[in-house]
Amino acid sequence: MSDMTKSIVFAVAMCVVLGLLLTGAATALQPLQEKNVENDRRKNILLAVDLVSRDQRYTHEEIAALYEEKIELFGATQTGEIVQEVRPDEEPVLPIYLYIENDTINAYIVPIDTQGVWGEISGYLAIDADGSTVRGFTITRHSETPGLGGEIERQWFQENFEGKRIVDRQGTFVSVRVARGDVERQVPEEDRPHYVDGISGATLTGRKLTEGLEQILWRYEPVSIKFRDNRIDLPAERG
Amino acid sequence: MKLTRTKAFKTFAGPAWTNNPINMQMLGICSALAVTIQLNTALVMTLAMTFVITMASLIISLMRNLIPDNIRIIVELAVIAALVVLTDEFLRAYYYEMSRMLSIFVGLIITNCIIMGRTEGFALGNPPHLAVMDGLGNGVGYGSVLLSVAFLRELFGSGSVFGYTVIPQSFYNVGYEDMGFMLLAPAAFIIIGLMAWLQKYLAGVDDDEA
Numbered sequence: 001m002s003d004m005t006k007s008i009v010f011a012v013a014m015c016v017v018l019g020l021l022l023t024g025a026a027t028a029l030q031p032l033q034e035k036n037v038e039n040d041r042r043k044n045i046l047l048a049v050d051l052v053s054r055d056q057r058y059t060h061e062e063i064a065a066l067y068e069e070k071i072e073l074f075g076a077t078q079t080g081e082i083v084q085e086v087r088p089d090e091e092p093v094l095p096i097y098l099y100i101e102n103d104t105i106n107a108y109i110v111p112i113d114t115q116g117v118w119g120e121i122s123g124y125l126a127i128d129a130d131g132s133t134v135r136g137f138t139i140t141r142h143s144e145t146p147g148l149g150g151e152i153e154r155q156w157f158q159e160n161f162e163g164k165r166i167v168d169r170q171g172t173f174v175s176v177r178v179a180r181g182d183v184e185r186q187v188p189e190e191d192r193p194h195y196v197d198g199i200s201g202a203t204l205t206g207r208k209l210t211e212g213l214e215q216i217l218w219r220y221e222p223v224s225i226k227f228r229d230n231r232i233d234l235p236a237e238r239g
Numbered sequence: 240m241k242l243t244r245t246k247a248f249k250t251f252a253g254p255a256w257t258n259n260p261i262n263m264q265m266l267g268i269c270s271a272l273a274v275t276i277q278l279n280t281a282l283v284m285t286l287a288m289t290f291v292i293t294m295a296s297l298i299i300s301l302m303r304n305l306i307p308d309n310i311r312i313i314v315e316l317a318v319i320a321a322l323v324v325l326t327d328e329f330l331r332a333y334y335y336e337m338s339r340m341l342s343i344f345v346g347l348i349i350t351n352c353i354i355m356g357r358t359e360g361f362a363l364g365n366p367p368h369l370a371v372m373d374g375l376g377n378g379v380g381y382g383s384v385l386l387s388v389a390f391l392r393e394l395f396g397s398g399s400v401f402g403y404t405v406i407p408q409s410f411y412n413v414g415y416e417d418m419g420f421m422l423l424a425p426a427a428f429i430i431i432g433l434m435a436w437l438q439k440y441l442a443g444v445d446d447d448e449a
Contacts, residue, residue, distance in 0.1 A: 003307065003309065006307050007307040007309055007310050010305070010306065010307050010310065010314070011310055011313070011314075014314060014317060015317075018317060018318075018321045021321060021325075022321060022324055022325070025324075025325055025328050025329075026328055029328050029329065029331070029332040032332040032333070033328075033331045033332050033335075036331065036332070036335035037335075039335075040335065040339075146273065146343060146344075153339075
């Protein structure tokens with residue numbers, strides 16, 4: 001066999017062997033990985049409403065039990081009604097998670113899916129039942145630069161959002177914004193309730209996140225208004 | 240023959256100490272900067288990297304008489320990449336949180352110059368048992384530096400070891416503060432620099448003569 005043929009035969013054989021090996025591993029491990037992703041999603045929803053703590057470890061069962069008990073997925077219509085999520089053949093609804101404690105709504109959670117600098121940023125923003133105070137914010141997935149924009153996955157950045165307000169004193173929607181640097185230094189005092197500390201070296205990620213949050217929260221504004229006026233009702237047939 | 244005199248031992252001990260890939264050869268610095276903020280991530284990175292380099296060395300060494308010379312670099316890269324993807328899949332299935340913390344750095348093991356260098360420079364020309372020892376030695380050498388750097392950075396940067404707080408509250412009460420600088424990449428650079436200096440001094444290496 002000539003050198004050329006030998007090289008080609010070897011390369012083809014190698015590709016087949018490695019291809020089979022990797023496909024096998026990926027297929028075999030996929031169910032476990034999907035479980036982890038689902039568990040992580042639930043855990044982040046619970047984190048956003050402070051039902052679990054970042055410093056503690058939980059088993060998949062604990063997370064699942066807590067989630068089943070307290071969190072329910074509904075849909076929000078354009079007029080701000082809360083309806084059962086799955087309603088085929090009707091106008092599309094926005095997904096909204098409700099944290100229900102003793103049959104009253106404690107907080108609502110808005111899924112955040114927005115464009116970052118390099119890819120999608122996904123997470124959850126929880127808002128108190130008063131419709132204006134942020135309960136918590138978590139990031140589940142992002143592809144920002146590690147060490148720069150990637151810092152958005154840090155605890156301090158996410159805890160930054162707690163207690164911020166999405167409306168101003170007059171009750172007008174203003175969203176939550178990421179400041180360029182420290183809020184205390186960069187933002188005039190009357191605007192501070194609507195700003196969170198930014199990450200140094202990640203101005204673009206902050207700007208993208210600010211834009212995304214504003215757009216998404218604006219879409220949910222009809223529901224938020226109803227929450228503010230305390231005119232929210234759960235759909236009659238639940239469960 | 241004493242254990243320390245065998246060729247296998249020397250192959251292992253060389254890269255682990257006197258020819259340490261990070262401190263002596265200044266290879267693999269990029270990942271050493273990135274994953275050494277906490278001991279946990281540094282440990283998992285060490286295990287992943289040791290696994291990949293040992294297995295890659297073994298596989299390449301077993302096939303060393305089969306691999307056509309003109310595509311050997313591609314073959315080495317394919318073997319390393321396949322092992323890294325396997326490691327990544329495994330971490331995502333069994334250690335999900337850890338794999339999220341390490342983010343892209345597991346994938347970047349592929350480009351870790353130590354592995355490529357050892358498969359090309361050693362495994363391709365040596366029998367499997369020596370190649371495995373060489374892989375292990377480099378893994379240990381790389382890992383020991385990683386863990387030392389991570390220990391210092393976590394201790395002085397966050398006041399903890401493996402996530403457990405060790406600096407007592409009374410220290411903070413009298414004015415002690417964690418060094419925020421330790422959490423930034425330049426801190427790792429400085430620590431690695433000091434460690435390289437210390438090790439070269441201890442091992443009696445004189446760069447001017449080399």
